[in-house]
Amino acid sequence: MQGNRVIGEAAIRAGCRFYAGYPITPQNELTEYMAEHMRRVKGGVFIQAESELAAINMVLGASAAGARAMTSSSSPGISLKQEGISSLAADELPAVIVNIMRGGPGLGNILPSQGDYFQATRGGGHGDYRTIVLAPASVQELADLTMDAFDLADRYRNPVLLLADGMMGQMMEPVEFRTPSPRQYREEYILRGKGTGKSRFIRALILDAIRMEEHNWKLYRKYQVIAEEEVRFETFWTDDAEILIVAYGTAARIAKGAIKRSREMGIAVGLIRPITLWPFPGEVIRRFAEEVGSFLVFEMNTGQMLEDVKLALEGRARVDFYGRPGGVIPTPAELAKVIAYQVKR
Amino acid sequence: MLVKSIFAGFGGQGVLMMGYVFAHAAMNEGCYVTYLPSYGVEVRGGTANCTVCISDEEIASPIASEPDYLVVMNKPSLFTYQNRVSAGGAIFLNSSIIDNLPSRPDVRVHEIPAGAVAESLGDLRVQNLVMLGAFVRRTDVLSPEAVLKGLRQIMGERKKNVIEINRRAFAAGYELK
Numbered sequence: 061m062q063g064n065r066v067i068g069e070a071a072i073r074a075g076c077r078f079y080a081g082y083p084i085t086p087q088n089e090l091t092e093y094m095a096e097h098m099r100r101v102k103g104g105v106f107i108q109a110e111s112e113l114a115a116i117n118m119v120l121g122a123s124a125a126g127a128r129a130m131t132s133s134s135s136p137g138i139s140l141k142q143e144g145i146s147s148l149a150a151d152e153l154p155a156v157i158v159n160i161m162r163g164g165p166g167l168g169n170i171l172p173s174q175g176d177y178f179q180a181t182r183g184g185g186h187g188d189y190r191t192i193v194l195a196p197a198s199v200q201e202l203a204d205l206t207m208d209a210f211d212l213a214d215r216y217r218n219p220v221l222l223l224a225d226g227m228m229g230q231m232m233e234p235v236e237f238r239t240p241s242p243r244q245y246r247e248e249y250i251l252r253g254k255g256t257g258k259s260r261f262i263r264a265l266i267l268d269a270i271r272m273e274e275h276n277w278k279l280y281r282k283y284q285v286i287a288e289e290e291v292r293f294e295t296f297w298t299d300d301a302e303i304l305i306v307a308y309g310t311a312a313r314i315a316k317g318a319i320k321r322s323r324e325m326g327i328a329v330g331l332i333r334p335i336t337l338w339p340f341p342g343e344v345i346r347r348f349a350e351e352v353g354s355f356l357v358f359e360m361n362t363g364q365m366l367e368d369v370k371l372a373l374e375g376r377a378r379v380d381f382y383g384r385p386g387g388v389i390p391t392p393a394e395l396a397k398v399i400a401y402q403v404k405r
Numbered sequence: 406m407l408v409k410s411i412f413a414g415f416g417g418q419g420v421l422m423m424g425y426v427f428a429h430a431a432m433n434e435g436c437y438v439t440y441l442p443s444y445g446v447e448v449r450g451g452t453a454n455c456t457v458c459i460s461d462e463e464i465a466s467p468i469a470s471e472p473d474y475l476v477v478m479n480k481p482s483l484f485t486y487q488n489r490v491s492a493g494g495a496i497f498l499n500s501s502i503i504d505n506l507p508s509r510p511d512v513r514v515h516e517i518p519a520g521a522v523a524e525s526l527g528d529l530r531v532q533n534l535v536m537l538g539a540f541v542r543r544t545d546v547l548s549p550e551a552v553l554k555g556l557r558q559i560m561g562e563r564k565k566n567v568i569e570i571n572r573r574a575f576a577a578g579y580e581l582k
Contacts, residue, residue, distance in 0.1 A: 114540045186412045227441070227467065227468075228442060230426060230442060230465050231424075231439055232438065232440035232441070233437075233438065233439050233440075234438065234441065234444075264525075313463075313465050313466060314465055314466050315465075316463065316465050317464075317465020318465070319465055320465070389466070389468055391466060391468070391470045392465045392466055393470070
């Protein structure tokens with residue numbers, strides 16, 4: 061099944077009942093899939109919104125009313141959604157936002173890129189907030205992490221970003237959908253009409269400085285818990301490695317191919333693949349620096365996660381970078397050459 | 406084992422379907438497989454291509470910078486991709502409309518009259534399955550049974566006679582000398 065369509069199917073199976081989107085390549089098949097399949101389920105709503113901004117605010121409304129809600133776009137469209145994502149974070153509303161990244165900045169092109177790492181991991185919109193960011197590296201993981209995204213969003217009442225690139229969205233691979241766990245969430249925030257109960261309200265406008273500060277620290281404490289509990293990563297061939305690549309998503313796949321080639325030439329190289337980009341597995345990387353003196357960050361951009369790796373290492377090891385931005389997809393052979401060069405130095 | 410193939414031609418010649426059926430066949434045989442269609446600012450009647458990678462272990466990149474096999478249904482695709490085929494690989498060309506031969510001495514060339522065979526079966530539209538039949542026979546990577554199963558999976562909901570003409574086209578390609 062194609063990556064984009066897999067996200068749609070996984071979302072519906074996970075209980076997503078509201079989807080609003082606006083077309084943009086290379087994620088169109090996801091919007092198309094939701095248009096076709098949302099009507100399959102009871103209470104399912106699909107809306108092609110008039111803009112990205114409208115779509116994210118519809119998601120905010122649906123989430124406030126208690127629905128599992130999702131929107132998707134590609135890089136320029138995700139920029140347009142930032143105001144709404146900031147509001148979702150401020151309001152502590154769960155939502156899943158899918159970004160199938162393409163080359164940028166600006167309208168850029170429609171080819172796979174990882175140029176939105178900063179935007180995704182630093183909140184993206186204005187204000188003091190974080191989003192959980194999941195970075196799948198296969199079509200199977202698109203299915204699994206889409207389901208996880210909804211659970212994480214509910215658990216922390218926070219927007220969750222599924223950050224993949226055009227290659228993940230367009231590629232087909234075999235996939236198996238697991239049975240999703242039942243939805244667990246607290247009812248008390250949901251707006252369903254007052255009835256006879258106590259009134260509830262959700263708002264992000266807090267004019268009093270002390271109360272705003274309280275809200276900021278409350279959010280901060282939540283983010284601390286997420287950073288403690290939710291870090292995910294994969295290691296590959298790290299046991300005897302003398303050099304470690306750090307890469308995520310499509311770049312991590314390519315890195316695995318390069319590592320196999322390098323190993324055949326006798327180079328002891330391994331991979332750390334962050335699956336959560338926020339929270340970032342910095343602690344894990346720091347621990348590896350006790351054994352390994354050389355790290356190579358590999359991204360399809362000009363060096364963004366590079367900064368997080370350097371922050372994690374705090375100068376404990378040498379950090380080099382190799383990147384191809386703009387929609388160029390590097391080959392395993394190309395990266396293997398870079399690794400060989402690193403080792404010689 | 407890692408086999409990478411590029412299927413290319415005009416939009417409408419069924420090149421994406423050809424790769425899609427082949428990818429399904431690989432899945433049916435329990436292989437790791439990736440299928441990557443070209444997507445982009447393509448226009449109707451323009452070129453279309455897809456890349457299928459098959460392996461017995463995880464596939465690093467779904468892109469083929471040096472494919473083992475190239476299947477071309479039209480002349481522009483031959484010119485675009487022939488230099489990328491890895492040395493010792495093979496090019497399958499639709500000899501019904503391609504009158505040039507590849508300039509590569511280090512690859513095997515299979516001239517398959519896919520268009521003509523399809524027309525003799527009464528439907529030019531099945532030229533892709535004729536080509537696929539010849540491709541599967543000569544590459545010997547996947548069994549014809551797995552391919553036919555893939556065809557049924559993909560066309561499952563359509564009319565029986567559509568599957569039948571496609572099956573006949575595949576058989577005709579497979580039997581080509």
